[in-house]
Structures are given as structure tokens and as C-alpha cells.
Amino acid sequence: MKAIEYEHASAAVRAVFDDIKTTRGVDDVNNFWKYLANEPRMLAHVWATLKDVMGDGALDPLTKELIYVAVSVTNNCPYCMASHGAAARAKGATDEKLNEVYAVVGLANMTNRLANAYDVPVDDAFRRDER
Amino acid sequence: MKAIEYEHASAAVRAVFDDIKTTRGVDDVNNFWKYLANEPRMLAHVWATLKDVMGDGALDPLTKELIYVAVSVTNNCPYCMASHGAAARAKGATDEKLNEVYAVVGLANMTNRLANAYDVPVDDAFRRDER
Amino acid sequence: MKAIEYEHASAAVRAVFDDIKTTRGVDDVNNFWKYLANEPRMLAHVWATLKDVMGDGALDPLTKELIYVAVSVTNNCPYCMASHGAAARAKGATDEKLNEVYAVVGLANMTNRLANAYDVPVDDAFRRDER
Amino acid sequence: MKAIEYEHASAAVRAVFDDIKTTRGVDDVNNFWKYLANEPRMLAHVWATLKDVMGDGALDPLTKELIYVAVSVTNNCPYCMASHGAAARAKGATDEKLNEVYAVVGLANMTNRLANAYDVPVDDAFRRDER
Amino acid sequence: MKAIEYEHASAAVRAVFDDIKTTRGVDDVNNFWKYLANEPRMLAHVWATLKDVMGDGALDPLTKELIYVAVSVTNNCPYCMASHGAAARAKGATDEKLNEVYAVVGLANMTNRLANAYDVPVDDAFRRDER
Amino acid sequence: MKAIEYEHASAAVRAVFDDIKTTRGVDDVNNFWKYLANEPRMLAHVWATLKDVMGDGALDPLTKELIYVAVSVTNNCPYCMASHGAAARAKGATDEKLNEVYAVVGLANMTNRLANAYDVPVDDAFRRDER
Numbered sequence: 078m079k080a081i082e083y084e085h086a087s088a089a090v091r092a093v094f095d096d097i098k099t100t101r102g103v104d105d106v107n108n109f110w111k112y113l114a115n116e117p118r119m120l121a122h123v124w125a126t127l128k129d130v131m132g133d134g135a136l137d138p139l140t141k142e143l144i145y146v147a148v149s150v151t152n153n154c155p156y157c158m159a160s161h162g163a164a165a166r167a168k169g170a171t172d173e174k175l176n177e178v179y180a181v182v183g184l185a186n187m188t189n190r191l192a193n194a195y196d197v198p199v200d201d202a203f204r205r206d207e208r
Numbered sequence: 209m210k211a212i213e214y215e216h217a218s219a220a221v222r223a224v225f226d227d228i229k230t231t232r233g234v235d236d237v238n239n240f241w242k243y244l245a246n247e248p249r250m251l252a253h254v255w256a257t258l259k260d261v262m263g264d265g266a267l268d269p270l271t272k273e274l275i276y277v278a279v280s281v282t283n284n285c286p287y288c289m290a291s292h293g294a295a296a297r298a299k300g301a302t303d304e305k306l307n308e309v310y311a312v313v314g315l316a317n318m319t320n321r322l323a324n325a326y327d328v329p330v331d332d333a334f335r336r337d338e339r
Numbered sequence: 340m341k342a343i344e345y346e347h348a349s350a351a352v353r354a355v356f357d358d359i360k361t362t363r364g365v366d367d368v369n370n371f372w373k374y375l376a377n378e379p380r381m382l383a384h385v386w387a388t389l390k391d392v393m394g395d396g397a398l399d400p401l402t403k404e405l406i407y408v409a410v411s412v413t414n415n416c417p418y419c420m421a422s423h424g425a426a427a428r429a430k431g432a433t434d435e436k437l438n439e440v441y442a443v444v445g446l447a448n449m450t451n452r453l454a455n456a457y458d459v460p461v462d463d464a465f466r467r468d469e470r
Numbered sequence: 471m472k473a474i475e476y477e478h479a480s481a482a483v484r485a486v487f488d489d490i491k492t493t494r495g496v497d498d499v500n501n502f503w504k505y506l507a508n509e510p511r512m513l514a515h516v517w518a519t520l521k522d523v524m525g526d527g528a529l530d531p532l533t534k535e536l537i538y539v540a541v542s543v544t545n546n547c548p549y550c551m552a553s554h555g556a557a558a559r560a561k562g563a564t565d566e567k568l569n570e571v572y573a574v575v576g577l578a579n580m581t582n583r584l585a586n587a588y589d590v591p592v593d594d595a596f597r598r599d600e601r
Numbered sequence: 602m603k604a605i606e607y608e609h610a611s612a613a614v615r616a617v618f619d620d621i622k623t624t625r626g627v628d629d630v631n632n633f634w635k636y637l638a639n640e641p642r643m644l645a646h647v648w649a650t651l652k653d654v655m656g657d658g659a660l661d662p663l664t665k666e667l668i669y670v671a672v673s674v675t676n677n678c679p680y681c682m683a684s685h686g687a688a689a690r691a692k693g694a695t696d697e698k699l700n701e702v703y704a705v706v707g708l709a710n711m712t713n714r715l716a717n718a719y720d721v722p723v724d725d726a727f728r729r730d731e732r
Numbered sequence: 733m734k735a736i737e738y739e740h741a742s743a744a745v746r747a748v749f750d751d752i753k754t755t756r757g758v759d760d761v762n763n764f765w766k767y768l769a770n771e772p773r774m775l776a777h778v779w780a781t782l783k784d785v786m787g788d789g790a791l792d793p794l795t796k797e798l799i800y801v802a803v804s805v806t807n808n809c810p811y812c813m814a815s816h817g818a819a820a821r822a823k824g825a826t827d828e829k830l831n832e833v834y835a836v837v838g839l840a841n842m843t844n845r846l847a848n849a850y851d852v853p854v855d856d857a858f859r860r861d862e863r
Contacts (some may be wrong), residue, residue: 078434107334108331109322112326112328113326113850115438116438116441119441119442120444122310122518123319123445125298126315126512126519127315131316135304135305136308141308143271145277151282151283151714152317153808154415155720157288157320157323159335162334176771178281179771180771180773181272181276182275182714182718183714183774183778184276184711186256186713188285188288188707189279189280189285190677190703191254191706193285193287196241198236199286200239200290203294203300204277209696209700247703250704250781250785251709253781253785256780269516270445281452282452283677284455315449317452321412321444326418334826350558377830377831380650380835381835384653384654385580388642392497393577397570398536403570405533405577406537406571406575407574409540410544410574410575410578414582416582418585419582419598421592422585436529439527439528442523443541446523446538447542448541451545451550453512454549454553455549459501460501460580464556465552465556468544546676546678551848565602565639568602570640572643572849574847576643576647576846578846579841580841582838582841585839586808587813587838589813608810631818631855644770645848647843658828659828659831659832660832667779668798668840670837671802671803672841676841676844678847680854683858683859684858687857697789697792701789702799705800706799707779707791708778708782709800709807709812711766714805716809716815719733721809723809727760728814731752
């Protein structure tokens, strides 16, 4: 699959590209969107979801970018680490904050396996909180 | 492996249990620590790391708990989702915030695979930001 | 580890290479088999399993290649995406079909995490179907 | 988080529930949607994407359900295996077909790791096909 | 899918069951094989591979069981942790050894993510060793 | 993030680097430690854990390196495969042993998914051994 540039894109794809550019105030969309344009339905759905979820809400945008980075590190997606790392920096993430994200991600990946290995039963106190 | 209760624990394990109880102001430690006590070296290292990383720092403690939850959901660790979900609530996470965490986690897991499937090359702009 | 070429291969490895070439009607085997030849037992077992499972059966060969691609995308195996993507195309996968595979893979990875995050109980209707 | 039943749902959630029921010709929505209703934005986006992608297209609906099952097995999502396994059966998947899906999933998970372990370089032939 | 018991099994399945029972000196096969018997081709291939790889070789059988446990913990497969944990104990794994396996698994899962997060370039010394 | 070399490192980082060099009898630390030095707390904790767990214990150091390699292959961490592959060779791992590790890793990744796909119930015999 190849990147689809604006000049070769269908009207439906151009409409999404235009909305990304307007929303973000940029001249061109990132490679992710140009490749995803090979599947115009997913292009529209992923952008609609991302625009809706990653903006203002119960959590501030920076916190959500850091969570995005954390998931991308856990799944080992190099493109996603690069793009959402850049987005996090643009929203105020310092080196100190990103280093701390990586520390938490490393720690959680370790304890996730230890909890599974020992098959630790959920404490009653957590059940009360959760259910 | 079985949970190791305080009264049957070695002095080294008791020292960690005591520090957890004092630091958190609780009467007993959670099941995770009682099972991890089967490997006293890891008990000490995991607690020392968690105490150091999850407290105050460049990120506030709630943000770090939410990242912990996000990684645990991605890895499907039921105990970790329950325990860190409860910890996040104790630090101020509302249902709205947790719902938004889950939304970002779902979205990131989707785009991680799409970026890998299309083998999207990293944009120059991200390289400049990242390197 | 290095690729093992036919001329340096043992008789056991050559026998597998010969069968791959005959079955597929090709002049040489792919790199995967040349590297796997470092472990002749696995070379034989993996080829025997793949030859048996990926041919005709309850599902047509193209459907099985698309499933193979979907798993490889989820696990982020670049070699496997390239080789089974090429195999899928050779068996009739168009760009439209592959784009749809990627869409389903992205969607499933999202809903997998949402279902785990909300710890959704299995509906009775599914239990009746399944058990 | 708890399931949100129709009678306690907001108008936005009810609109999605109604569309699911009409589209599928069912009396009630599955648990997945009732839990996802805790985050109404994701409920709407996930349903819109799933309705668009899983219906008719370049691939038939059964093939897409089988791919969904394959991803859910790889990620170990018990709810998703149950719900999409049932959906696959409703669309014509026999035991023979599901057994073959599982065989391909197992095989692909094995070869994914072998390809990564040996760090197999992508064959030129695949590059020509892919790029 | 249901477990297939010996008395209802085909001749091909019985032949595999008999070989498992003879090889292991047991009266009945474990549930894994009874379920896998739904797909007789995979039953035969998985058993043939496992019998060949997990016996004597360059590594002793206990070391291989511990590696099996480590992979199963990393992937969070509860059945596999239980069955290969039991197999490891039968081959001499003490609590101390299993605790150490879990410690290494936890540690490796942490450093895997840290290495990926920092995108650490491979040292020249490792390249010399590896290539 | 960039590698932090000894001459630009803080006293705390230098102390860890010195301990790594002394413990391992090397002139310089690997890239992993230079990058992890961006987060001095994790540098100290990861090194302390690794030094404690990977040395002598209930398992010999080579077995533990092989387990480390197995986890790194399963998670697809290229740096970790290279560095712990080299460490395993330095501790006596031959090509034959590493090939067998890869074989077990591939096999376990296959059976992990098959056990999950068939939702195999844990045998009573394993419960008795385990609990």
C-alpha cells in the first residue's frame, strides 16, 4: 500500500484531510492518515473517534497523549511512539514527564506478569470498590 | 504458591510489609505483596521501585495510576486492573475519567495495529521532534 | 544465526527444501525456511503443519492467508506480514480485501481491550451457542 | 462499572441501542454495548465502525467474523471469543471451519516468534510484491 | 467445542492418544489433547513437535519446561501456566526455581518495554556476537 | 532521548555505571544503561534488580539468560534479543541451545493460543499440584 496524497484523493478522503488540517491548524496531514486513506471508511471512523476522544473531556489532552504513548510502548508500535511522543511534547510533555511515563510502563509490565504468574486472587477491598 | 501472611514471614519480608503499611497507612498489605513474598528479593525490589516511581514526581500520582490501568488493560491482567483501578479511584479518578482512559486505550490499540499493518514510515517532523 | 543455503544443508534439511519447492512450484525456498533450517526438527514440523493446514480444507486457502495476516499484524511480525501478505495476493487478495482485513484487525484490537476493561460478563445467549 | 439498561439510558445511548436492535433484528443488545454505554462517545463510534466494516464489502461477513475470532484468540479476550464465535456460527461457521481457524492462529503465533527470533530478512520477492 | 474422550475418538485420534499415554506412562491424556482432538491434524502435529522438542536435546527437559512456563506467563495463558508448571515440578522444579523464573519473567517484561521506549540502538559488540 | 555518557552523567548515574563496570569487568556500559540514565531512579532500580536476580541462585545464570531471551522473543524486543542473546553466548549458550530455545518459544506460543481458543479447563491433577 502507498500513501495517498491530497491531489490523488477522492472527495471523501479530501473531506477528512481538510478537517484534520483545520482542526490541527497544519498544512498537511501525517503519514498515518495518508496510508489509512487506502481504506476511506476507517479513515473517517478513526479520525472521528480520535477527534472526539483526544480533545477536552474528563481528562486533559496531555494526560491522554501520555496514556496513548504508554499503550504504544507496551504494544511496541514504533510509528505510534514517535507520533504520539511528538504530540505529547507539543502539549507540554517534558523529558521528565516522558521518562516517568516509561518508568510506569516498565513497572506495570513487570507487575502484570508477576500478578498473573502467582495467580493472585483479587482482594475483597478491590471488589467492593469495583463492583 | 500460597500467600505468605505476616505471622509466617521472614524478617526481610516483614520489613517490606511494615514499610508498605506505614507508607500507605493501612493495616494489612494487599494479596499481591503476600504472594510476591514467595520471592523476597523481588518483593523488596518491586516495592522499592513502585514506592519511588508512583509517588510525587514530574507527573501527579493520579496520572500515573491511570497509565498503570491503561497498561494493565492492554496486557489483560485482571488483578492489576482491579487493584490499580481501586488505587486510581482512591486518588480521585471518577467514572468519567476511567471511561476516558478505556476509550484512549481502545483507540490506541486500534491505531497501533493500523500503523503496523500499513508499515507507515515515521514523518520527518516527528524525527526532528524526537531526535 | 545465518541462512542455510541448499548446497550447505544436511540431507534432512534438503528433503524439506525439496518438498517445499515441489509443493509450491518454486526454484528456491524463502528466507524463513533457510533460517529455520538451523533447527532441522522445527523446520520439518513447521513445514508439515503448514502444508497440512494451509491447503484445501473447511476454509479456502485465501481465507486462511488473510487470517494469517491478521494474526501477524496483531503480533507485529514484519517478516510475516510481508510474506503472508504476498501469499495472500498470490491467492487473489486485492487491495480492497487487504484493506478490509486491516480494518477488522484494528477494530478487533480496540474492542478486545474495551471488553476486558469493562470486564463484560458473557451473555447467556453466547453460552448456549458455545457450550 | 455496571451495565446500562435501556430504561436508564440517555437519549444518545438509546439511539445507538435502537440502531443495533433494528440492524440486527434483535430484542436487546449484548452486554458489550450495555457496558460500553458508560462512555457514550465510544459506544457511538465503535458501533458506527463495526456496522460499516463488518457488513458486506470486499470480504464476505463470515470471513470477517473468522478474522475477528482469530485476533481475539491471539489477544486472549474471552468475551470477544464467545461473542464473535457465536456471530461466526450464526453466519455459517461450522465446527470444521472454527477448528481450522484455531489451527491457523496457533501456527501463525508459532511462526511469528520464529521469524522474529531468527530476525529473518524480508525476501526481495516480497518487497516487489509489497511496495 | 467439547473434549473428545478416547471411546468416542476416531482411529487417528486414538493413535495419538495412545502414543501420549505410552510416552508419558499415564492412564489418560490431559484436557488439552482432548480438546485439540477436535482438529485431528493439529493434534498430530502439535504432539509430534512437542514430543520431539521437549525431550532430551541440547537443553535438559527441565530447562525447556521453565522456558515454556516463562512464555505462558508472558502471554497470560492460565491453562498453560498450570499444565507446564505441573510438568516443571514433575521434572524437579522446586518453589525456589519457579519463583526465580517468575522474577526473570517480570524483569524481562519491564526491560523489554524500556528498551523499546528509549529505542535503544544495538551495541556494536552485540552485532559482532550475533552476526 | 539521547544516550548519557559517563562524562556528562550525574554522580548518582556514575555510581550505577561504576557498579555495572566493576560487577561485569567491562570498560563501558551497554547502550541500554546509557539511555535508561535519562531516568536515574529506574536506572538504579533496574540494575539493582537485575544484579540480584540474574546472578547465582536457584537457577544457574545461563538458564536465566535463556528465559530472558525467550520472553524477549515473545514480546519482540530486538534490542533485548541481541543483548541477552550475546549474554547467553558469553555464558555458554551454543547455537544448538539457542535453536532449541527458539523451538520451545515457537511451540509455546502456538499451544498458548490453542489452549485459549478451546478454553480448556484446568485438569484436576494440575490443581492438586498447583494449589
